Each structure stands twice: as C-alpha cells, then as structure tokens.
Amino acid sequence: MDGALRPILPPGAVLMRRRRDQLQVGSRPGVRVADEPGAGRVLRRADGVITVARLAQIAEQDGAPDGHDLVRRLLAVGALVRPEPMRRRLAIQVRSDPMTSTFAAAMLAGADEPAGGRPSVTVVATAGEPSRAALRQLCERGIAHLAVSFLERRARIGPLVLPSRTPCMDCYDVMLGRHDPGWAAVAVQFGAARPARCPASPAQQIVTAGHALSLLEHPRPGAVILLDPTGERVEETAPFDVACPCQLLAA
Ligand SMILES: [Zn+2]
Numbered sequence: 069m070d071g072a073l074r075p076i077l078p079p080g081a082v083l084m085r086r087r088r089d090q091l092q093v094g095s096r097p098g099v100r101v102a103d104e105p106g107a108g109r110v111l112r113r114a115d116g117v118i119t120v121a122r123l124a125q126i127a128e129q130d131g132a133p134d135g136h137d138l139v140r141r142l143l144a145v146g147a148l149v150r151p152e153p154m155r156r157r158l159a160i161q162v163r164s165d166p167m168t169s170t171f172a173a174a175m176l177a178g179a180d181e182p183a184g185g186r187p188s189v190t191v192v193a194t195a196g197e198p199s200r201a202a203l204r205q206l207c208e209r210g211i212a213h214l215a216v217s218f219l220e221r222r223a224r225i226g227p228l229v230l231p232s233r234t235p236c237m238d239c240y241d242v243m244l245g246r247h248d249p250g251w252a253a254v255a256v257q258f259g260a261a262r263p264a265r266c267p268a269s270p271a272q273q274i275v276t277a278g279h280a281l282s283l284l285e286h287p288r289p290g291a292v293i294l295l296d297p298t299g300e301r302v303e304e305t306a307p308f309d310v311a312c313p314c315q316l317l318a319a
Pocket of ligand 1: 235236240308312314315
C-alpha cells in the first residue's frame with residue numbers, strides 16, 4: 069500500500085455509529101465496519117490531506133495493534149477511498165502578507181499560477197483577521213476568493229466565496245454574531261491593525277495550505293474549516309444571511 073496515499077471517506081458519506089460495536093460510513097446501504105481500536109479515529113481524520121502512513125500512526129496511538137493493516141482493510145471494504153485525481157490544476161492567485169509567505173509558497177506549489185487573464189480563485193492569506201471591507205470589494209467585483217487567516221490559536225480556512233452563488237464572509241460574521249452580540253462591532257475593525265508576528269509556524273502554514281487546496285478541489289458552499297495546532301479539524305457551515313447583499317449581486 070502506498071504510504072503517501074491520502075484517503076477520504078466516499079464522496080458525500082459521513083461517519084455514523086450503528087451499534088455499540090459497529091460504525092457505518094454513508095447510507096443506502098453504507099459500509100459497516102467494526103468499531104475496533106483506531107477505526108473511528110482514522111475515519112474521522114481521513115480528509116484527503118493526511119497520508120496513509122500518518123493515519124496508521126494515529127490508529128496505533130488509539131490502540132490499534134497494526135495501523136497499516138487497519139487502514140488497508142478500511143480501504144479494501146470501501147469505508148475509505150482514494151481521492152479522485154484532480155481533473156485540472158487550479159489557477160490561483162495568492163495575496164499574502166510577509167508573515168504568511170510559507171503558506172503562499174505551499175499553495176502555489178500545489179496549484180497553477182494564472183497564465184494571463186483572471187485567476188479562478190484569489191486566496192487572501194493574513195496573520196490575524198482580514199479586513200472585511202477588502203473581502204467585500206472582491207465580492208462586489210465578482211472575484212471568487214478564499215480567506216485563510218492565521219488567528220491566535222488556530223487557522224481558519226473559508227468560506228470559499230463564489231460571488232452571488234455561495235455565502236460570503238459577512239454571512240459568516242452574521243452567524244458568529246448570533247452567539248456574540250458584540251461581534252459585528254469588532255468585525256468592522258479587523259484588518260486595521262496586524263499582529264506583530266504570525267501565530268502559525270512554517271510547518272502549520274504548510275498543513276493549512278494542504279487543507280485549503282483540498283477545499284478548493286472539493287468546494288462546499290459556506291464551509292469554514294478551523295484547524296488547531298495539533299491538526300484537529302472542525303468544519304462549520306455558514307448559511308446565506310437573508311439580509312446580506314452578496315446574494316443580490318447576480319441580479
Ligand atoms: Zn453574504
């Protein structure tokens with residue numbers, strides 16, 4: 069088995085528990101697997117970015133006697149699959165500040181720079197929160213963009229904004245504002261001041277680029293990925309805010 073392979077769950081499938089001792093990947097009919105040590109953890113972490121070799125280590129840290137054997141069996145029954153090869157390389161442009169240059173280099177290594185004309189996606193990388201006004205301008209100009217921000221304790225990727233087609237950063241801010249009534253007042257100040265240094269190490273910036281490329285290859289409207297320094301990944305989804313002008317741009 070190729071240790072550099074980066075498996076994922078079958079497209080569209082999610083991991084569920086079927087019985088105390090059995091997990092299920094996907095539905096109709098889905099794939100049932102025994103909930104043996106390491107299995108749940110590997111299935112939760114397989115995101116198309118983490119290699120088989122690393123998944124095997126994760127399994128063994130969770131008690132699997134032979135991590136490679138476990139991952140091989142999950143692939144054999146179809147609970148994990150090989151990601152589809154990228155049909156075409158993405159033409160991206162990266163706008164980064166000097167503190168995020170490692171991230172920018174890793175992104176460009178995994179994609180194509182636009183060979184003239186407009187890139188398909190502009191990636192905006194910042195240490196600290198990006199200026200909401202700058203992102204809004206991209207939206208108004210109809211430019212597809214992905215904000216990647218290195219915040220105090222974690223990196224945040226997304227949402228990938230396809231203007232008028234997918235929710236924008238303002239929509240995401242409205243969602244956050246539901247839990248924090250002061251958020252809107254703080255958000256207008258983002259970008260006015262920059263942190264003195266980037267909180268993410270070069271290694272974390274490279275891992276973040278892998279997740280950002282993966283989101284560009286498999287876009288999910290409104291998806292925002294939060295990565296903490298240990299590599300744990302949480303995904304939330306911002307819906308369109310009914311009052312946000314981003315939906316009206318196509319009109
Ligand atoms: Zn919006």
